[in-house]
Amino acid sequence: MESTALIIQNVSVHINLDEKEKEFFISLLEPLTLKRKQILLAQGQVCRHSIFVNSGCLRGYMYDRNAMEHVVSFAPQGWWIGDMYSLISQKPGIQYIEAIEETTVLRLSKDSQELLFREVPKFERFFRILIENSLVAYQQRLIDNLSLTAEERYLKLSKQLPSLINRLPLNQIASYIGVTPQYFSKMRKRMLLQ
């Protein structure tokens, strides 16, 4: 199938699969198409899937106790996303996962994942590596939030996701880098003048 080429490529970076294993893996995936602003997971729901973005872009976000929205992650084409807290604990989650634009995804349910781990144990390795990389990225982002200015964080994001940055609403970028939309607007103006 066309729609599974990307995910097979993504997995194959870390583990080698024979045809049978690929087929089995693919058989566990559920394709889904989302419209702009369609919500795939809401706060309070239990996250029962790992989600792979085949095309388009998702974002994970949450509200703090002051009802402020915070973008936790962007997931463009070729990325995985999920509410890790809820996915692990199978308790009601805190994140929303929403399509930023028309998006196609492949979902792997927690049950299917467990089955996959039993049938093809090297997938345990794959997901460990995936999470390791994600952990390093969050660690770095934490340090960036402490040591870089908002301008620098914006420039860094622009470099990391150059093909995405122009498709994102400004208020969502502001939220990701950790400033208010108002400040972000003024900041960008200032940057253009220099």
Add this chain to the structure above:
Amino acid sequence: MESTALIIQNVSVHINLDEKEKEFFISLLEPLTLKRKQILLAQGQVCRHSIFVNSGCLRGYMYDRNAMEHVVSFAPQGWWIGDMYSLISQKPGIQYIEAIEETTVLRLSKDSQELLFREVPKFERFFRILIENSLVAYQQRLIDNLSLTAEERYLKLSKQLPSLINRLPLNQIASYIGVTPQYFSKMRKRMLLQ
């Protein structure tokens, strides 16, 4: 052995081991005793071990480009620590890992870990779960840094590590929550008065 009771308990929370597997796991561990301020890993070195803290406390920290120090993590008794970036990539790392006080640890080398995964695959599961939990914690800390004030972050850390907070130097707490020692000092004074 006395010194391995804690780590076996720590592992057994997530996977079940028989006596033979326990013994094999333990045979791969290297015990080490560290003095206060002794450095276990320096920036620029490749991190070749996952480290389990048996007693005492370690901290991971790094310097940003303005030579400011940032505490990335504390690892008190029963916790794991390592420079994840370097451990994964086997490239020179960015973190220091240092003993805050007299500390005993058990080290598992990357090679031993790979061997362990081959011989006892369920350890792949154990470390995946370990990293998943760590990922969730970093995600939450990122959100906390964006949505809580410094005072609130301090109170939160105090609740999370009540037995540790009084043993930590104040400048290291300040660094962990992301403020200067000067501001932290004034902040604490203010909090005491109220």
Add this chain to the structure above:
DNA sequence: CGTCTATTTGAATGTACTCAAAAGCGGTGG
């Protein structure tokens, strides 16, 4: 006891926020 590091204090400054409101922009229906 002296030295080195950690902590505190004070004053001036800066980065980012809040509140309030205007302007821009895209979609929808009359």
Add this chain to the structure above:
DNA sequence: CCACCGCTTTTGAGTACATTCAAATAGACG
């Protein structure tokens, strides 16, 4: 087709949280 609605983005003024720089004080260790 354009007028209106809702949402995003911008602008301005005042404010708060936290920083920088400089220096004094307190503690810890040999």
